[in-house]
Amino acid sequence: MLPDWRKEKAEKIVHEKARIESIVAGHLLIYALSRYAGCSETEVRAALDSEKHDKDNRSIGLHNAIYYNISHSGNYIAVAVSDKPVGVDVETKDDKDFKVTSRMFTEEDKNFIGDSQDRFRQVWTLKESFLKCTGQGISVPLNCFTFDYKNEKIRRVISKGYELKGSDYYAVTRSLDEGAAAISICSSHHDLILDIKWVEVLI
16 A cells, blocks of 8 residues: 555565554555645555655655655654645654763753753754754754744744755744653744644554
8 A cells, every 4th residue: 555665665674663663654644645635545655656756855746746754753653744845853762861962962952951851852853853854864963053942832943053045944842742752843934833633553
C-alpha cells in the first residue's frame, strides 16, 4: 500500500523497529496528504510515485503544491503538511546533565531552559524543525540562531549569525504526555498553527 520509493526505503532497513517506524510514517504521510488535499489515498500514492513528487524539497503537486515533513522519536511518529515549506520535529530524549544545552545552545536558549528537561525538548524540537524547514539540516551550528521566547504562542526565529535568506520564520511548540515529549513545527507563516490530529497505530 506504500509508494514504491517508500517500500524500497523500508526494505533496506535492517532493524525491525526502525523498519516498522518507516512503514508507519509512510502510511501517515499518505493519510495526512489525503486529508489536507481532500483527495483519495490512491491519488496521493500515485502522486508520490510520479514526477509531481519532489523528494529533495519534500513537496508534492496534487491540486496545489503541498509541502510535508516527517519526524519520529520514542513511540511518536509525526507528519506535518502545509502550503509552504514546513519542518516538524518530535523528541522524547533528555539532555543528561544538560551537556548539550551548555555546549550547543545560545544564552537565550539556556536562560529559557533553566533546569527543565521539558523546555530542553521544546528548544531542541524548535531548532530541528527550523533546520528541516530550510533544508539545511543539523550541519548548521545550533548556537547561530535562537527564538523569541517572550511570545509563548508563536516564536519568531532570531538570527545569531545565521543567514535567514530574506524570510522570517516562525515556530510553534507543544509538550506531549505531561512534558515527557515535545513537538514543534516551523514555517514562514506568521500565523502558524500547530493543529494536531492524533492517529493511534496498532501493530
